[in-house]
Amino acid sequence: MIPAQIEFSSVTKTYGPITALRDVSLIVYRGEFLTILGPSGSGKTTTLMLLAGFEAPTKGNIRICGKSVVAVPSYRRDQGIVFQSYALFPHLTVRRNLDFPLEMRGIKAAERRARVDRILERVHLSDFSNRMPSQLSGGQQQRVALARAVIADPPILLLDEPLGALDRNLREQMQGEIKSLHKEFGITTVSVTHDQEEALTMSDRIVVMRDGQIEQTDTPEALYDCPATRFVANFLGESNCLEDACFKIETAGAQPAGTIPMIRPERVRLTAGAELNYADAALRQSVTGTVVDMVYAGALRKYRVRVASSALVVREHVAAGQDVFRPGDEVQLHWLRSDVRFVAR
Ligand SMILES: Nc1ncnc2c1ncn2[C@@H]1O[C@H](COP(=O)(O)OP(=O)(O)O)[C@@H](O)[C@H]1O
Ligand SMILES: [Mg+2]
Structure with missing residues (x-):
């Protein structure tokens, strides 16, 4: 798996009279952990939906590894996705939930079994393989969702506030889990959050969004230390x-x-x-x-x-x-x- 480069060129997305994204240009480098940070309604989820292929841009282009993907349907894009409420299949065991994406890719049973065992161990859920999702805590369910997103070794991982519903300790634990998975697999990761602390601790770079536009893009340290605008200064921490x-x-x-x-x-x-x-x-x-x-x-x-x-x-x-x-x-x-x-x- 080669981690991908993602490129947005002047992307605009409108819903009727509402402009959710306005002229957004952005590059996510190979293997990078990029976080899109902004208040509610700033266009974060829209950006991710376009990337995932659940929505098409009104104007502009999106390229992955140099090739336009705007005409490529979601199921054809090789991406792992975790949403805040990304439901596991409720009627399937943990093992079957993880097995499913591999089966869809035509991978043989023995290989599937080995891969599921490996990832279960990786997310510390080996003892839970026969449980149903409803028999797991929220944090455990999110770990299964994360495992399912990466099990087929996708070059891109998309995360939309996947930790939003977890309490603080669990959230920090999961942040560590995601970070180490990112390092280990080298997956190009685009994560969305409104939590500035999460953005600062997790990311190689952060894109700060405001009203459907990019306000500033930089490393966590540079953004915090040298915010370009008052909005960024206030959104990333306190300022005088x-x-x-x-x-x-x-x-x-x-x-x-x-x-x-x-x-x-x-x-x-x-x-x-x-x-x-x-x-x-x-x-x-x-x-x-x-x-x-x-x-x-x-x-x-x-x-x-x-x-x-x-x-x-x-x-x-x-x-x-x-x-x-x-x-x-x-x-x-x-x-x-x-x-x-x-x-x-
Ligand atoms: N399907 C839709 N129909 C109409 N408006 C939408 C739709 N999806 C998003 N929007 C609007 O686009 C703007 C950006 O939304 P969104 O990308 O969900 O923001 P965020 O994820 O940053 O909270 C908001 O004003 C939202 O109301
Ligand atoms: Mg959102």
């Missing part, structure tokens, strides 16, 4: 967009037109005293503020601090010997000028 700040923001470079300065909450430090006595003090900006409130969240504390008429969010990891501030406390805020980013409005 210092648009109407009543104090002058000192920055390392000139501010491009049409942008606002932004600083991440964890890039700001709080102290009680007037100055941080650091060697890099000259590289920092320091301002005075008043603590509005503090939320304690185990390993970190989240403060809201008023500076003139702006409110800044500051996130501090709980560490030994660290000052804890209370509402009403006067504090100094410090950040490196080079940590200020410019995001489009």
Whole structure:
């Protein structure tokens, strides 16, 4: 199996008066784990439906390994698919559910048996092969669905919020499972989620969608560290967009037109005293503020601090010997000028 390259060229999809996707161009590289991230209604599922062949583009082209697939029906596309509610065949045992896609491909019984055994072991369900889906937990059912999607060794795996219905621990476990399957098989994977943490931890690259268009595409680190727009900055984590700040923001470079300065909450430090006595003090900006409130969240504390008429969010990891501030406390805020980013409005 050679992992595939996928290419969307100026793809538009309309449903009557609704434009679900507008002029989307996108490349998924061979063997890559690409996540499409965006709020509800931004066009994520539509993108996946087009890729799966359940829908056809209104305009534009989709190529896999250089060949247009817009006229190729879904069942002819060699893809594994897992949806949030992708039902297993309820009247078939786990073994038969996994066996079915192999049988459809005309693979002989002995080989099928060996493959099913192998994948069952791989997803830790060897003891469950004779159960019916209704006798499995949600997490186990999703593991079977995942096993079924990859059992025939497809070059492409499509995931549409497959972990959405699972609770947090199970979700993290499954994320690890998907990630290691991806590594092991080298399947080109396109995953859809609205969960930014899942996107950041799983992906080689992330496509951020908004209103049927791509807002930004980059690696998780680059997206988080250098968001191009305010929307991306806010969607991937918390941000202080210092648009109407009543104090002058000192920055390392000139501010491009049409942008606002932004600083991440964890890039700001709080102290009680007037100055941080650091060697890099000259590289920092320091301002005075008043603590509005503090939320304690185990390993970190989240403060809201008023500076003139702006409110800044500051996130501090709980560490030994660290000052804890209370509402009403006067504090100094410090950040490196080079940590200020410019995001489009
Ligand atoms: N079959 C359809 N008929 C009409 N509108 C649709 C259909 N499928 C999706 N849409 C609309 O297209 C937009 C994008 O939907 P979708 O791709 O499902 O978003 P997401 O998966 O990001 O939540 C939404 O406004 C949605 O209402
Ligand atoms: Mg969706």
